[in-house]
């Protein structure tokens with residue numbers, strides 16, 4: 001089912017350096033959320049705080065009624081069992097083959113027999129498309145396969161929450177596309193809450209149900225994907241569309257002179273909102289919403305061409321069967 005993560009008024013400093021302050025957001029159960037932000041805005045610090053590896057200075061993180069900011073070590077240990085984490089480099093033990101790497105959490109944290117462990121490891125290898133590679137060492141496989149192996153290991157304890165720290169770092173666009181599809185398929189299958197930190201704008205635009213943006217020591221916005229992709233808020237608009245015009249400069253914030261030079265400069269139009277990736281078996285995820293639903297419900301006109309390329313219209317030459325297949329078996333949405 002996945003569980004909700006409720007973050008309220010969270011602040012974190014290292015010494016005198018405030019990383020972010022007064023961060024509040026609710027990461028919905030079972031949904032996919034992405035956290036974005038310029039380098040150094042504290043995305044990894046937020047992930048580590050959410051899993052209880054770092055203590056916040058103020059605020060609370062409530063998971064299943066427990067506040068990770070104030071709970072005992074014993075409670076924290078129990079809550080951590082809900083998490084699976086995919087670290088940036090896969091964090092594999094270099095001297096162990098993939099099988100032993102993936103079996104590691106089961107051997108450490110459970111009393112399962114080797115035959116039970118084998119069944120689970122093989123199932124996760126299958127889920128992540130790695131069957132047949134179990135004897136390989138991490139150094140013998142590609143970066144993309146190492147990420148998938150890290151993911152298989154993150155899944156062996158059947159987590160309710162999966163955290164992904166830059167899953168696409170170091171991957172080429174094709175491997176990133178495959179990994180993104182795997183993330184969608186896994187979410188459909190295991191229904192856990194996914195939180196992904198990424199720099200990849202294409203991933204942020206097409207994968208999640210929700211997007212958050214950390215900027216200048218605070219959470220600039222968090223909400224449904226369509227809300228942020230249709231937003232005219234300068235920081236959100238600039239970051240999600242990878243534009244140079246806007247408040248974000250080379251070293252985070254632009255100074256007054258740089259901003260003054262942009263006055264009167266016309267902003268490029270917002271690009272169309274793309275379709276969200278769908279499970280490859282065509283069966284919608286539980287948290288998946290119809291394209292354009294948020295915009296319609298909130299009276300927001302999305303940028304021209306949004307959702308258009310995948311949507312059948314009266315003049316669309318595709319057959320109804322093909323249109324239905326492309327929209328995952330749901331009724332074909334209207335163009336908004």
Ligand SMILES: Nc1ncnc2c1ncn2[C@@H]1O[C@H](COP(=O)(O)OP(=O)(O)OP(=O)(O)O)[C@@H](O)[C@H]1O
Nearest residue numbers: 014019037038039040041042043044045046197199
């Ligand atoms: N344990 C620590 N002690 C002191 N400072 C830290 C610690 N961990 C992180 N920081 C500082 O916190 C800030 C945010 O770091 P963080 O790695 O979370 O940023 P990020 O947004 O994930 O960056 P990137 O996108 O480049 O990975 C940085 O200035 C970093 O130096």
